[in-house]
Amino acid sequence: MRDMGGDQVSEAVTGSAALLRTVAGRDWEGVNAGRLDWSCRRTAEHICLDLIMYASRLAVRAPGFIPFELVMAHGADNAGVVDVIETTGALLTAAIRTAPREVRAFHPSPFHSANREGFAAMGVAEVLLHTHDIAEGLGIPYAPPAELCEDVLTRIFPHVRPGPDHWRTLLWATGRGDLPGRAPVTEWTWSNNLVIATERLTLQGVTPAGAADLRAGGTGGFEWIEGGPFEGTRDAAGMVVKAYEAGVLRPEWGLFVLVRTEDGRAVGGIGFHGVPDEEGRAEVGYDLAEGARGQGYATEALRGLSGWALARDDVQALFATVDRVNMPSQGVISRAGFTQVSEDEEQFAYELLN
Template sequence: MGDMGGDQVSQAVAGSAALLRSVSGRDWKGVDAGRLDWSCRRTAEHICLDLIMYAGRLAARATGYVPFEIVVPDGTDNAGVVDVLETTGALLTAAIRTAPREVRAFHPSPFRSANREGFAAMGVAEVLLHTHDIAEGLGVPYEPPAELCEGVLTRIFPHVRPGLDPWRTLLWATGRGELPGRAPVTGWTWSNNLVIGAGRVTLQGVTPAAAADLRAGGTGGFDWIEGGPFEGTRDAAGMVLKAYEAGVHRPEWGLFVLVRTEDGRAVGGMGFHGNPDEEGRAEIGYDLAPAARGQGYATEALRALSERALARDDVKALFATVDRVNTPSQGVVSRAGFTRVSEEHGEDADQYAYELRG
């Protein structure tokens, strides 16, 4: 699963511009764009607005909506709109390339923010999907590179089971096509990774793309301290990827990387072994790079993650197991409010079982 950044935005815009220039002499105003209620002309202008809006939010580190519009002057021909598309694409590309990894800016769906990778994925998605709409309206073929589609799916559609054809899967996931064996999509949203503040660290949700990289021995896009990521984090990344491939992954019940707020360095991983069961119980686990242990990071993160999970109506209790010989980890769960429970809850000869109820 490849990168997602300024290069990918530039590639998507270049492909869109090439297609749109080839049909710029056609009537865009009098033809609807695919299944949309917009004309092809309005749809092209909408792409430009999205690109500059994303660039502005990311560049300004916006914490809410930035109220502005982009206006294409009357009399501008379709080729001029393509010029605007290329310009706004270049602005988003520049904003992504110059934004530090830790920077996040406002986006409403669903966790209220996105990082540079998220804005890149959203920008690419807007370009690919709306170029498709215009092409469909004008009756011309359009199919973007599969790697761009896969990059979008593995970053902002973590809840969508991957298919053999990333482009067809993306079209289906956004209500623009059909896939054998899957019900039509009538409502959809994408999902940027969830970030939870926890004092000296933040818990940053791991996307399927990052999980694949971690499982393969990479960094997942994080700047790790020496000794990280530890083996438990790589194993958990494999669990995320398995759930994603099965179509049952939910970002809030996946893996989070613990990142120090003071320097942006990743120190460990924490997360759930899956979605809550029918009784509203979810199992939680964690590990830290050796150099980060004994400093309270895990306790702070576990408190924050537990508090968020137990605030939900569908969660009644959290569960954790700790090796009997791992006294420091027993201290972590105890300080976070967990208490020892009986064997029927998972305790055995090698591990203690702990529970925290809402």
């Protein structure tokens, strides 16, 4: 799997700056940027603010908004603004490259935090999309590398079905273009992965990019203990990829990887088999790498995931099935508070009510 990090931010900023320098002598104040109500100049300054804001949050591990604004020096021309885009891009690149993998900082949409990969994807998205807006306003062509667009889509647009062209799909998903057979987008947001904390673990939502890598035999971007990930995690990753390709993935109802807080190592997987049904019932499943078994991780993770789900208004019950011969898993689900409700020749069925 291609990493999403500082290299991608640097690539996006370099491409943007190269284009904008070719038109720095033109009027940016008197021309709106594409479909925005902002001028091209204000949009360029907004790119700078986004990049420095993301860098600041990630660098200090900010738990909330950092109250500051970015103001250009008096008399700064358009070329000077491009200089600031490059400078703030370099600061975000450095913050991403020096941040440990497990660090998260505040971002409001939609689960109130993002890791270094999320900030990289958001930074790239801001640069690509607003460079497009400026280019459209000034009437010049712009098309970033397709791989950068795919990086963004598979990290922070998990709910968007892949299209025939990554750049056109990103433009459509953000209300900037059309795709055949799809209705125009008038409201949109991106989605960083959900993380649920327990006493010894974090349950980290797996992005489509990570799921595709896990399905293909990779690590999904996680550092696993020896023997991981187990077969069930790879199977669950395949379900995530299938839902993503169909455009029906709701990432909070997908796969989570269990990561130990003490060392950042992944020990297993847990998640849902899909969104809650019309009666508010959702199915759960879990597994652990062999080296992590017998230490209570699965029970702890299942309690954490269940608590998050049952606190929602759209969930009334969770259920799971366990093979009759799988005594350890039966112990896990019982300790997590589930009750056996039925059985057949091969499995027991368990349920936990809201």
